[in-house]
Amino acid sequence: MNKQLIGSVVVIGGGISGMLSALDLANSGYYVYLVEKGPSIGGVMAQLDKTFPTNDCAM
Amino acid sequence: MPLKYAINPDICLKLTKDKCGTCEEVCPANAIDYTQTEEHITINAGSIIYSPGFTPFDPSKFDNYQYANFPNVITSMEFERILSATGPTMGHVTTFPKLPLNPKKKKDKLLAQKRKDPKKIAWFQCVGSRDINKCDNPYCSSVCCMYAVKEAIIAKEHAGGDLDCSIFYMDMRTPGKEFEKYYENAKDKHGINFIRTKVHSVTENPETHDLNIRYVDDFGQIVDDTYDMIVLSVGLEISEETKALSEKLGIDLTSNGFCKTNSFEPVTSSRDGIYISGVFNNPKDIPDSVLDASAAASAAGDALSSARDTLTKSVEKIEEINVVGERPRIGAFICDCGSNIKGVVDCEAVTEYAKTLPYVEFADESMYACSQDAQSKMVDFIKEKNLNRIVIAACTPKTHEPLFQETLANSGLNKYLFEMTNIRNHNSWVHKNNPDIATQKAKDLVRMAVAKAALAEPLKEEKINVNDSVVVVGGGLAGMTSAKSLATQGYSTHIIEKNNQLGGEAHKLYKTAQGEDVQTQLNELIKEVENNDNITVHCNTTLESADGFVGNFKSTLKSDDKEFELEYGIAVLATGAKAFVPDEYEYGNDERIITSLDLDKMFKVNDTKLDTINSAVFIQCVGSRQPDRPYCSRVCCTHSIDNAIELKKRNPKMNVFIIYRDIRTYGESELLYKEARNLGVIFIRYEVDKKPEVTIKGKNLFIKVTDHVLNMPVEIKTDMLTLATAIVPRKDEKLANFFKVPLNDEGFFIEKHAKLGPAEFATSGVFLAGSGHYPKPVNEAITQGRASASRALTLLAKKDSLFTSGIIANVDPLKCSECGVCVSICPYSAPMFATEGRFEGKAEVNPVLCKGCGLCVASCRSGALHLRGFDTNQIFSQIFALGEVV
Known part of the structure; x- marks a missing residue:
């Protein structure tokens, strides 16, 4: 591969999935840009009360 | 999620009419800046992960369920907020939950007066899913059956036992781990009714706003029934915005707007360099989205492995101040946790009280001690007042101790010069009806914490030498995928396979659900794995033992009656399941x-x-x-x-x-x-x-x-x-014992966290993938394989900064009587007899092996063993402080 690769990743969407992708990449040596259109990250999971099947608090 | 506010520019008076401006005046952090405008930023990046999520289906267009017109027909997302303690009704289940919209409006006011506790609630499944009649969503949204069951159970919990909950469904879909038991419990233990039918129509009693429904039961009879509330279990949809951006990105979608993927590359879009995860990849629940997230990280990282560590920045380490021998100068910080603590406890009084305690130089109260500005203020106070011990009275150390310890480190203090006491979970939450007693208890807890902190000493953490090779147990789809990703990122990986070839159960499959030929792609994967220089495949080999801990495992392997040893730092268990x-x-x-x-x-x-x-x-x-x-x-x-x-x-x-x-x-x-x-x-x-x-x-x-x-x-x-x-699972108890990982009743491995840790174990350094976790099809096994690799990678990347805890046992050799009880009692083999030097024959503790459990300390009859950070004098000082009369 001749082209110089860029060691950064753009993650679009700051829901539970986007946040965790960003964390994994940042913790394994890649620079991450997490892009979210809303004013805060958290996505739909932050709006839930409890989660099945353990009834843990979603927050 | 982070407690940060944003200005809505469409309604802000300052921005629209240049009036008000109050927020700028009152913000103590000077965070308000009205001059900010939209900016266009160009980012050059190596890969993109696209995880746009979903939009809940809007049922307004369903005229037969009248969501738009009847106030007591609501969506499941709205019901979720009703159940939430932070929602509009503060967790109280009530009819007309969305009202009063406008308390001044006469109509709303009248309806608000009609509010009552519902006696009967119905859930309608498949609203906006599995439906091409009323909408164009032929797919199943995967999560609604389970969330409806959950909402019904929680609603009954909130409303008391006599709430009648009925779920109207077509097929009950609970195919996830522990889901079926949850469903069975809902029927048998919680008394939720499950009615298999599609409800024809809903009408409303205009006086009471009660809802009449009509459906055909199992025997073909028409049934009319009345409910106080109806919850529509709305499906998951891909928004038009997402579809438009997908087109701009140039990635292929299915006819329903989900991303098109191959079962063998389940998080890779049709365009090179763009990876996808979450519901956009196919409707899925949280653990599957979490797996997708890590899998996408693994795929994006694999493509950029040669550029790894080129753009990351390392955090500057602050020199530690030596405080040994100094008189304790304690800073006590009392947190309000918004109204969580302050709503019950008189935090001001607790702060004032803390100032009177011995060695306390400074005490401060903050609304959220964990917030960024409170943290930077804490650093300033530590430096300014020359504090050398810190007490935090707030929430649980389980979640927040690392954060505060980092703040200590940022101000040059050893992170063990710290004591946290929980005045929320153990106090304001449990004594919310007795604020006086709660305030008194908070004072007691602070006094005890101060007494202990005064005796705190700086502790040293030992560096763990990490062997960065990986052992993957099981050479099926999940195991091979995990090994391939770790090898691509540069780690030497061994696959242990008991059969004579790689591939596992997948050899028996014909086609995937997406219609791909399994054998062609399986053989390609096997070839790739076999040709990868970083992967060593051991077929016909079994694992006979495993000792050690994260970064330092050692196993005996047996192959054709020949035994050999292998040292490695990370283990991935991908042993699969069988028919x-x-x-x-x-x-x-x-x-x-x-x-x-x-x-x-x-x-x-x-x-x-x-x-x-x-x-x-x-x-x-x-x-x-x-x-x-x-x-x-x-x-x-x-x-x-x-x-x-x-x-x-x-x-x-x-x-x-x-x-x-x-x-x-x-x-x-x-x-x-x-x-x-x-x-x-x-x-x-x-x-x-x-x-x-x-x-x-x-x-x-x-x-x-x-x-x-x-x-x-x-x-x-x-x-x-x-x-x-x-x-059925392999129920490999031997393997589970080797790595100290649990199995559930059926024999599947139990992951670290059902929602947030599905590809790893609670045992550090051990990861999980494939059907050994729960039965799963090809694409999901591969996703989990990648996810386990990504999780392992985050550990391997910390190779040079992995430390033990400072909270470990140590021996006072002058008191040790060489009895050997500590050596025999330790489950981690940390204490041993010194074989040389001045204290030959006395016990000594290997700091890397010690987990700080305290067993040896409790068993030592000579009082020679001490647990650093929880020393006897610290515990006694706390007990004596409790006994002190204020």
């Missing part, structure tokens, strides 16, 4: 009675027997969803339907019957179910207490079952009976 051998339906007594995998084999070799078959029957849930094996095997519905379609395609005249309990083609697999019905496959439902009967009469094979439409028994003469058998 259940049926013990019913005359299996084994007639060669025409086969299992799903037997039928796959016939397809694979193009068996000529297939040409002679005119009638084929499938029986579902053979060995699954019954008392001795209460889980759903997840893959069998899709598998049988796939095979039924294959039979129909080979011979359209063939009569094909699928005898099932609930069809569980979740996500876009639902389209296969539809295709099968279109092709004329006949589906007959049975109940678990009325299983189909199989009889062999001479040359003929008969299956007798009660048809759910005709409500009478029918007998089918068939040429072939395929049993959709359960997938």
Whole structure:
């Protein structure tokens, strides 16, 4: 591969999935840009009360 | 999620009319800046992960359910907020939950007065899913059955036992780990009613706003019933915005707007360099989204492995101040936790009290001690007041201790010069009706914490030397995928496979649910793995032992009676599962009675027997969803339907019957179910207490079952009976013991966290992938394989900064009587006898092995052992402080 690769990743969407992708990449040596259109990250999971099947608090 | 506010520019008075401006005046952090405008930023990056998520389906257009017009018809997302303690009704389940919209409006006011506690609530499933009649969403949204069951259970908890909850459904789809038990408990323990029907229409009593529903029951009778509230279990949809951006990004979508992927590369979009995860990849729940997230990180990282560590910045380490020998100067910080603590405890009084305690130089109260500005203020206070011990009275150290310890480190203090006391969970939450006592208790807790902190000493953490090679146990799809990703990122990986070839159970499969040929892609993967220089494959090999801990494992392996040792730092357990051998339906007594995998084999070799078959029957849930094996095997519905379609395609005249309990083609697999019905496959439902009967009469094979439409028994003469058998775990207790990881009742591995840690174990350094976790199809096994690699990578990347805890035992050799109790009692083999030096024969503790459990300390009869950070004098000082009268 001749082209110089860029060691950064753009993650679009700051829901539970986007946040965790960003964390994994940042913790394994890649620079991450997490892009979210809303004013805060958290996505739909932050709006839930409890989660099945353990009834843990979603927050 | 982070408690940060944003200005809505459309309604802000300052921005629209240049009035107000109050927020700028009152913000103590000076964070308000009205001059900010939209900016365009260009980012150059190596990969993109696209995880746009979903939009809940908007049921306004369904005129038969009248969501737009009846105030007591609400969506499941709205009900979720009603159940939430931070929601509009503060967790109180009430009718007219959305009102009063405008308390000044007469109509709203009247309705608000009618608010009452509901007695009967109904959930309607598949609103905006599995529906091409009222909307264009033919797929199953995968999560609604489970969330409806959950909402019903929680609603009953909130409202008390006599709330009547009914769920109206088509098929109950609970094919996830522990889901089926949750559903069974909902029926048996919580008394939730499950009614299998599609409700025809909803009308409203204009006076009371009660809702009348009409449906046809199992016996074809029309039933009218009245409910106080109806919750519409809305499906998951991909928004138009997401579809538009996908087009700009140039990635292919399915007809329903989900991303098109290959089962063997399940998080890779059609465009090079763009990876996808979450619901956009197919409707899925949280653990599957979490797996997707890590899998996408693994895929994005694999593509950029040569550029790893080129753009990351390292955090500057602050020199530690030596405080040994100094008089304690304690800073006490009392947190309000918003109203969580302050709503009950008089935090101001606690702060004032803290100032009077011995050695306390400074005390401060903050609204959220964990917020960024409170943290930076803390650093300033520590420096300014020259503090050398810190006490935090706030929430639980379980979640927040690391954050505060980091703040200490940022101000140059050793992170163990710190004590945290929980005045929320242990105090304001449990004593919310007794604020005076709670305030008193908070003072007691602070006094105890101060007494202990005064005796705190700086502790040293030992660096762990990490062996950065990886052992993957199991060479099936999940194991190979995990190994391939770790090897690509530069780590030496060993695959331990007990059979003579890689590939595992996947060798027995014909096609994936997406229609790909399994064998071609499996063989390609095997070749890639075998040719990878960083992967060593050990076939015909078993793991005979495993000792050690994260970064330092050691195993004996056995291959053809030869034993050898292997040292490694990370383990991935991908041991898979196997097909259940049926013990019913005359299996084994007639060669025409086969299992799903037997039928796959016939397809694979193009068996000529297939040409002679005119009638084929499938029986579902053979060995699954019954008392001795209460889980759903997840893959069998899709598998049988796939095979039924294959039979129909080979011979359209063939009569094909699928005898099932609930069809569980979740996500876009639902389209296969539809295709099968279109092709004329006949589906007959049975109940678990009325299983189909199989009889062999001479040359003929008969299956007798009660048809759910005709409500009478029918007998089918068939040429072939395929049993959709359960997938059973290997229940490898030996392996579980080696790595100290748990198995559940059925024998599947228990992951670290059902929602947030599905690809790792609670044991540090041990990861999990594949059907050993729970039965799963090809694409999900590969996703989990990648996810486990990504999780392992985050540990391997910390290779040079992995430390033990400072909280470990140490020996006072002058007191040690060499009795050896500590050596024999330690589960981690940390204490041993010194073999040389001045204290030869005395006990000493290996700091890397010690987990700080304190067993040896408690067992030492000479008082020679001490647990750093929890020393005897610290514990006693706390107890004495408790006894002090204020």
